[in-house]
Amino acid sequence: MRSTKARRDILDLFHNEDVPLSADYVYELLNGEYDRSTIYRNLKNFENNGKLRSIVFSDKITYFYKGSEHFHFIYCVKCKKFERFDLCYSESISKYITENLGYKVLGHTLYFEGICKNCQEEMKK
Amino acid sequence: MRSTKARRDILDLFHNEDVPLSADYVYELLNGEYDRSTIYRNLKNFENNGKLRSIVFSDKITYFYKGSEHFHFIYCVKCKKFERFDLCYSESISKYITENLGYKVLGHTLYFEGICKNCQEEMKK
DNA sequence: TTGCTTTTGCAAATGGTTTGCAAATATTAT
DNA sequence: ATAATATTTGCAAACCATTTGCAAAAGCAA
Incomplete structure (x- = not known):
């Protein structure tokens, strides 16, 4: 896999990021500098080589996060954070x-x- | 909510079913007797009134299952069951x-x- | 059965994601 | 560096599960 500016910029976003990011949000964070297809392709590449992991929430959007650690998330249905x-x-x-079930567990x-x-608090007002 | 043949047929599928069903599979199980939009609308209705629950897997398809109980699933990535x-x-x-985080947990x-x-076993052969 | 309301089927729209292809860019050998 | 080769990008169109508008059909109360 070659090193390109798009790939460096995309991956950089995740370094100080603790929460999952959608492809669309990555696109916005980079101010539309790259085509969406580029974002999608590279996020998937990063997932394939283990640099990122992904999770699908009930909104059916794929969110990516650093692949180095194992953790979970709670999602606020009001503010969507x-x-x-x-x-x-x-x-x-x-x-x-x-x-008990004989499976080989993958994840x-x-x-x-x-x-x-x-x-x-907001809702109390 | 009125009782219609479509609704009775759809809900019947879940009575003896332990695993989650997708809208498309429900459509097939009913031999295409009802339009897909009817299936989708009613599955969502059932979810809203608590008769069914749903879960979204990494394939981004919504699967429905009986809402009366609480349980979880393991999914075989080979045979897709x-x-x-x-x-x-x-x-x-x-x-x-x-x-610790102050959330009101909904689910x-x-x-x-x-x-x-x-x-x-298959893979050993 | 009548009249009113909800539900259905059809077709078209939606929206996140993927794909084909030609042009642009990174890497490798010269 | 430069040219040759392979990979990556942008663009536009395709995909596909799901949703929606609307007119016709079906359920239900009187």
Whole structure:
């Protein structure tokens, strides 16, 4: 895979980013400097070589995040923002699935949806 | 909400079904007797009144399942079938999110992906 | 059955994502 | 550096699950 300006710019966005980004949001963060197809293609490339991971929420949009760590998200259905949390019981569930159902587990997806603190305050007004 | 043949036929499919069904599969199971828009509209109706729940997998297709119970799924990426499992630690995670992040939790999605026993055998051949 | 409301089928629209292709850019050998 | 080769980009069109507008059909109460 060659190093191009588009790829460097896209990947840079994720370095200090803790929450998942959609292709469209990446496009906007880069001020439309690259075509959407370029963004989509490269996000997928990064996912294939492990630099990014992706998750699909109930809105059916793919969100990407750094592939180096393992964590999960809670999504506020009002303000549409994510927050990260690290608690995860996947290992014990994986064990259960492997031992009792015989699967070879490849991965899992876990996310919560709710209303964040700020939005709860907003709604009281 | 009125009782129509379409609604009765659609809902009947879920009574003895343990795994999630897509709108398209519902359409096929009913031999194309109803228009896809009818299927889509009614699945969404059922979800709104609690008769069904839905989950979106990484394929971005909405799958519906009986709303009466709470359970999760493991999906075989080879044979594309689901299997249900009931183990879930969502309550302790919910508690964590509520107490530490201040969210009001509305729901969660948890699924695993892997390769089922049969497909593992197949792959050995 | 009448009259009113909801539901259905059809066709067209939607929207995120993908793809074909020619032009532009990165890499490699000269 | 330069030319030769392979990859990547931008553009426009295609995809595909899902949604929507609208007129005809079906459910339901009186």
